Amino acid sequence: MATTTIQVSREARDHLAELARERGVSLGQLVEALAAEQPTAAQRAEQLAADREVARRLIGVDISDEEFEQAPDVHGNIYKIAAEKARAARGSAA
Template sequence: MADATIKVSPDTRDRLAALAAARGTTIGAQVALLVEQQPTAEQIAERVAEGRRLLREHFGMTLAETELDRGPDLLQRVYDIAAADARSKLTPKRSA
């Protein structure tokens, strides 16, 4: 594969050179590593779908897709639901 040239600011070039030197590699290899570490939108969507599948399959989560989409902090919502469920099982029922 042929190399390509990209334009970056001198500060960015110097930073890439320092990162590459510290890791004993080239600027090109350092850029390739940085790019490989960034997921695409498609990869992010696949990870979200897999996470939701695992939550449903292994943890019995019953939140709908729209509920999952609404909350910015899904993990906290899952903790809250699990805590409420645990409390309901531990709290003795009062008779009237």
């Protein structure tokens, strides 16, 4: 495997070195792991397309990308409902 050198501030280097020591890995291994955790825009777009294709197959309806963009925020709505129920439960317990 070819390696390269990157330049960072001393503070960033020292911080990364401490994280690597705490995790029992080399600095290079830490940087590789951190980079692997962050998908690129192209990778995120590819995953979104794959997720939409699965949704299309599961519901058996061909929904366009534009229709997906206009769909309600399901996760946001679930969190909103849960928050409202939690507030109501606290209010009735008082």
